[in-house]
Amino acid sequence: MPASAGPTVASPREAAEDTPAPLAGGARGPHALHPLLDTTLDALAQGAATREGPFPAGGPEAVTARLRALAGPALPETGTGAHEALHSLVSALAEGAADPAHPHCAAHLHCPPLALAAAADLAAAALNPSLDSWDQAPAATALEALTTRALAALAYPGRPAADALVTTGGTESNQLALLLAREAAAKAEAEKAGKAGEAGKAGKAGQAGEAGQAGERGPAPLRVVCGANAHHSIHRAAWLLGLPAPLTLPTPTGVLDPTTLQAALAELTATGAPTLVVATAGTTDTGRIDPLPAIAELCRTHGARLHADASYGGPLLFSDTLRPALAGLDHAHTIAIDLHKLGWQPVAAGLLAVPDTTALTPLAHHADYLNAPDDTRAGLPDLLGRSLRTTRRPDILKIAVTLRALGRRGLGDLVERVCAAAQHLADLIEAHPSFELHARPALSTVLFRPTGTDDRTTAALRRTLLHHGHAVLGRTTTPEGLWLKATLLNPHTTPDDLRTLLTLVEGQARR
């Protein structure tokens, strides 16, 4: 620890009586940060060396006990100083981390971030702009506008007013998509009932009056239709928003079947219910992409809105060779894309794209201290309608730095690498006598299992690999039963890494 270069490990009495702990911002911030970052990097290296693998061994009880022993009391009366606290807690966290940068950590849509994105994110933390008003984030506001529009243009080619909101991830993007659909439906109902002027003035078509309640806002609330393959956050968002539970169509093949959807839409739209269809481009379970062109055509025919949850698959847009798999995506009214999955950003880096910025009008919101009318008239940008959050970190900075550093082709190359790794793993599994492959991978997810095992054994195998800290694999249930799931998101993973992974799993399965 370079204690001499930084603030000394002061006793808390001194800290309380003398100068307060240094700040990250201002002219002196970089100087104050330097020795603390050295301590952080030392602690990260030490933790990784102690762990020695993708995951800490011993299971939840042992890992928790170890962390508690290292962390001590969470809120001591007097402090231990910056370097001691940083070193002990960061090394404890690193020692007990599931490390997505290790090629055998491949359970979830949990990517290893690029070093350059993490370094950029430090600047966001140090400057601490908050994107709820322009006077807290002048340059960050402009950078966000520039970057989100460039990303939206990728999702909606040929739409000059395409726009995107920055979210905490697919879950919030899906929530916003349902909210925008709920408000559009309420506005249409209000217009039908001849109350358009009033509802429009209030800017909140969906909100009932003082004495009303959500259910009174129209005879037919929004119905959400999705496949059983859709992300769980669709159901949770409907619950949150006070909407009926989504109509969930069976997806035995792993994707939404247009024939099944057509029957459901015919029945629903006959009742006059405003309808939102949710399609998935890259399911969490198998990585498959719903047939977007056919679904978009059905939505058009039946007057339904379409939301595409491309949280996983969206970044295929960066790749010339893989982009065709997303044909039809731009017919969706809203698109969720996560750059903390394929995009290699530290969490959070979610996006919700729309073909035209006016589609975001229902989110308009007023708070006098942030967007007073006279300030807005005087030219201060009004940011409150860009999120349901108020205080908001500039997650756009790390994204913007990554886009500039790698370019579209550089990012496309990373996407291609992990998809190629998945194909290679599938090859290895198909050639392996002890393993069964579920299907050729659509994106970078590979489902497999030892031949001839039952579900209980497969589930226990996954937990045992986790318990020993040897490998972190996920799980998926299909009509054929339970599978191990490898979600490959590490562009550095080599064919050798994949062979070793299979050897590990095989060895454990044999025991």
Next chain:
Amino acid sequence: MPASAGPTVASPREAAEDTPAPLAGGARGPHALHPLLDTTLDALAQGAATREGPFPAGGPEAVTARLRALAGPALPETGTGAHEALHSLVSALAEGAADPAHPHCAAHLHCPPLALAAAADLAAAALNPSLDSWDQAPAATALEALTTRALAALAYPGRPAADALVTTGGTESNQLALLLAREAAAKAEAEKAGKAGEAGKAGKAGQAGEAGQAGERGPAPLRVVCGANAHHSIHRAAWLLGLPAPLTLPTPTGVLDPTTLQAALAELTATGAPTLVVATAGTTDTGRIDPLPAIAELCRTHGARLHADASYGGPLLFSDTLRPALAGLDHAHTIAIDLHKLGWQPVAAGLLAVPDTTALTPLAHHADYLNAPDDTRAGLPDLLGRSLRTTRRPDILKIAVTLRALGRRGLGDLVERVCAAAQHLADLIEAHPSFELHARPALSTVLFRPTGTDDRTTAALRRTLLHHGHAVLGRTTTPEGLWLKATLLNPHTTPDDLRTLLTLVEGQARR
């Protein structure tokens, strides 16, 4: 730029054909991060030096034009390499930042983060644990549990099962508080209607069935009652959740008046409507604290739930001398506290505390790939009920490092410093012939204005200070008209800084 120490600024062709950009995690992560962090710190220093003050001059058009010129195309076909991208975008962001570490940047509840907290946050970005399942965040899960319980114990002394969720800020905390109240009300209605067993089994008492809608879940939906002094996010949360608009009581004195509240509660509860009262401990406009003991007593008498939005004032709990101002806080069913206000954390660091962890049950949620029943039975912690988000950054790390480094007393000292600074600024204003003070500050917010100005002039004065980049002040309207608002959150601010600030404002006002 130490380009020699890090990855060279490769042409994108090379980047695409050779080794992919380095990762932040793994054994090699710290080595890869080191030169990139040097570049980031250089860029932060350069940006701050170019800005030379609290805020970039020139207004929105000039700042945006400058950022666009420096940032170039947001998504180039080929990249410029890590160091070039980091340096140009971080320095552009720093140059155009509102810097809360500058003592004349005091508009909003927008704090200057501690260097140690920003350094800790880097580790969160590099390791990238995601708190939606234990196998993505083993040690982070344990650290979050340890730390949130210690903070909850501070808010709810003597409640051994007190707990807290980590949120993106007061807005999400308020949203969750309303959601928990909505679900509690729906559960009570269901129990009244003898459907308790069924609703309990589903675990989502508030969600209507397939064919139902929110409005059908009971004859009396939750009514939210708050003061006009409450944060705007209360109204927005009600809209989001499909609840009736809150009943908003006038607060001409700046705080919720118990007599007004009593009348409202008597009327509402007579109708049998389940009711949630929202009190504020530290309003955004003036920093005042609603009379919590009297409000809590009224809620008890009328069978209403109580949510305390202590996003701003909550950290007074750290201070022995200031804590008494929060007497009665622990009677609230839910408490919002932000550590990115008084707490000196980079965004986000929100908390929602509850007196007993069972109060969080309505958030329970199931997704087979994250918390399959057999995995939970086998002892893997189930985290989905800890947030409405799925992927979730460990914001707890920077908080835990800060608590350990400073201790309760060290944090209390920082809170006392900024409250003392506010008292001192009020003294200076009272003694100044050209300024009018609104009232003695309750926390660290000071409202003042040049004597004898009208609202339009005051609003223009604020914008002019902003335009010149001289000072960043907020605004508040009270029954006495518009005021300039200084929200003092910088513990390094000196009496000299405050005198200079007044001199600046006075000079501008004279022009």
